[in-house]
Amino acid sequence: MEKKKLCLALYTGSVDKLTAAGVILGGAAAEDMDVEIFILLQAAFAFKKENAMVNDRVAEITDKKDDFLASLKRLGTPHWTEAFRKAKELTSVKIHICGFAGKVWHGEKLDDFIDLADDICGIAQYIQTAEVADLNLFI
Amino acid sequence: MTTEELKKLKADKVVDARGTACPGPLLAVKQAIADVPDGGIMEILSSDEGTKKDVPRWAEKRGYQYLGDFEESGYFTIYLKK
Structure with missing residues (x-):
């Protein structure tokens, strides 16, 4: 049976949305989907080596950030990087850093980003992948 | 299956x-x-309450049989047949 493909345009650099993306990736992994993730603008900030584990910005309900982060701990929710890593272990997940986004955040080389990233890409690769994906998401 | 049958x-x-x-x-x-x-x-x-719905759906898609579940002592026990 041919695997379904999920194409995720990941724009956010906020841990609330990155955590949501991690949950969705877990679902995609459970369904054996092939996943391609394109790291756009603010997400490239979150994927920088020096930011990934210390960035705790949230995008929404910001006045309840401390409650939100405490609840993630209470529920045993893995850090988004671990959720992404787990998905990579269980299914094919390719993570592409948008070259422009990388440069915005002073990331010129793949080595500037956490080891979840597979390569640096251009927009044509995203468009072509999105064209044939079974499921397209923008977060 | 009934809870008693599942427990056996x-x-x-x-x-x-x-x-x-x-x-x-x-x-x-x-x-x-x-x-x-x-x-x-x-x-x-x-x-996790959502597991009760997720596991049967996931199993059915793969041709596994969901046998049932029950709740006891604050958690769910779910059975599948491969």
């Missing part, structure tokens, strides 16, 4: 995913199913 089943594999939230239990099931022989029984323990 002998599991070939037990997945204890209590204390993890969605999608943790489902991923634990996916990883462990390879250890269950064809026709074997998997018992899943989960404190």
Whole structure:
């Protein structure tokens, strides 16, 4: 049976949305989907080596950030990087850093980003992948 | 199956995913199913209510049989037949 493909345009650099993306990736992994993730603008900030584990910005309900982060701990929710890593272990997940986004955040080389990233890409690769994906998401 | 019938089943594999939230239990099931022989029984323990709906859906799509579940002592016990 041919695997379904999920194409995720990941724009956010906020841990609330990155955590949501991690949950969705877990679902995609459970369904054996092939996943391609394109790291756009603010997400490239979150994927920088020096930011990934210390960035705790949230995008929404910001006045309840401390409650939100405490609840993630209470529920045993893995850090988004671990959720992404787990998905990579269980299914094919390719993570592409948008070259422009990388440069915005002073990331010129793949080595500037956490080891979840597979390569640096251009927009044509995203468009072509999105064209044939079974499921397209923008977060 | 009734709760009493489910409790009499002998599991070939037990997945204890209590204390993890969605999608943790489902991923634990996916990883462990390879250890269950064809026709074997998997018992899943989960404190996540969503698992009760996710596991039957996931199993049906793969041709596994959802046998039922029950709640006891603050967690759910779910049974699948591979």
